[in-house]
């Protein structure tokens with residue numbers, strides 16, 4: 001047997017083995033890791049929804065509960081909410097769902113319940129009694145005030161894992177304010193380090209994507225999986241977990257806190273360069289890759305990252321640029337990394353790249369074995385054969401909306417691959433299916449509650 005395995009290993013390259021193990025075309029023929037786990041997702045915006053959707057990608061039955069008819073706030077927060085694109089609900093035919101909603105709610109069942117109304121609260125309790133997990137990201141204590149928070153739910157279902165994601169945590173003097181991704185990144189310390197220095201014409205800079213929300217959602221999912229393990233393998237009981245969006249950002253500050261604590265040094269902004277490594281940053285290439293394009297992002301000059309921070313790599317970089325003087329002057333990393341040095345080195349590289357596109361620079365760097373990567377936009381990402389073949393970017397035949405280009409789950413599992421089934425649904429699309437099956441509502445009761453806008 002061992003001999004057979006050894007010879008199979010020899011015949012198959014590691015690449016073939018990985019391709020076979022993680023082949024995206026085989027995803028649907030394999031089991032799902034979280035099948036049988038039921039999650040109530042009482043979530044809004046991105047932080048809570050992304051948390052629940054990471055579990056849905058792994059096969060959990062995630063039931064998203066939104067306000068009747070209108071749905072949750074994120075459907076209305078971003079533009080492109082034309083009804084012909086992604087209709088909001090059958091009750092509001094003139095409205096659509098904003099694009100920001102996409103990407104944070106795949107694979108879920110969509111029902112609507114008014115949390116204010118006693119009948120609505122009774123429905124949520126019935127669902128919680130049959131669920132493993134409940135996730136919410138409202139203000140601290142909102143669900144408790146409505147009588148459907150952890151303290152009430154644990155009486156109904158002691159095995160429930162309740163994950164509350166918020167801004168500042170449920171206790172402490174700074175807990176009561178509203179929070180969003182941008183606030184989390186601001187208070188947590190991120191924006192103090194992103195963007196250029198003022199003397200270089202810069203200011204603190206926000207990231208275009210909602211990084212703290214999507215990262216926070218992932219941290220919430222980690223908490224939930226640990227709590228399920230604890231319940232199923234150790235205690236037999238559910239638990240209450242809390243995730244603070246601000247604290248989650250602080251957790252990512254790398255060495256900024258130890259640096260401050262031991263040396264009193266505040267980590268600075270340094271834009272597209274790096275405070276510890278040089279060359280290790282993004283430079284501008286003078287020529288556009290798409291000079292005729294009407295898309296402003298394409299007609300502008302290209303950008304490329306170059307990483308040549310070891311003394312050997314920097315020497316090769318100087319050879320490529322044809323500059324012996326710079327090679328001698330900055331031969332040692334401790335000289336290169338100084339702020340003044342970087343302010344000479346990066347403009348020097350940009351001068352050299354001024355008559356080139358990012359692809360031309362990449363070709364030259366590749367030949368010299370210098371690590372580089374042109375900065376890509378979404379269109380370039382979507383069309384790269386490597387990521388298309390691996391299913392990182394894929395065309396989805398969405399059961400409700402037809403063909404959609406979508407990102408696939410971010411990681412692969414050979415035995416139980418995460419997968420993308422559908423991208424989103426209108427508000428209340430699964431009222432009948434879920435509330436009939438799990439809350440025991442008859443068709444007549446469903447109609448009445450819908451008419452009364454309770455669901």
Ligand SMILES: CC(C)(COP(=O)(O)OP(=O)(O)OC[C@H]1O[C@@H](n2cnc3c(N)ncnc32)[C@H](O)[C@@H]1OP(=O)(O)O)[C@@H](O)C(=O)NCCC(=O)NCCS
Pocket residue numbers: 044045046047048065066067068072113114115116137138139140142165166167177178179180181182213245
């Ligand atoms: C996002 C946030 C600022 C919104 O604040 P808010 O709307 O003022 O307050 P809550 O979140 O507690 O939501 C309560 C409101 O939700 C509304 N609501 C949403 N869904 C509802 C439903 N299904 N049924 C009834 N009411 C609903 C109600 O209007 C309710 O207001 P009310 O209690 O006065 O009637 C706040 O929830 C927050 O800070 N959350 C934590 C951080 C976070 O996740 N931020 C978003 C991600 S960036």
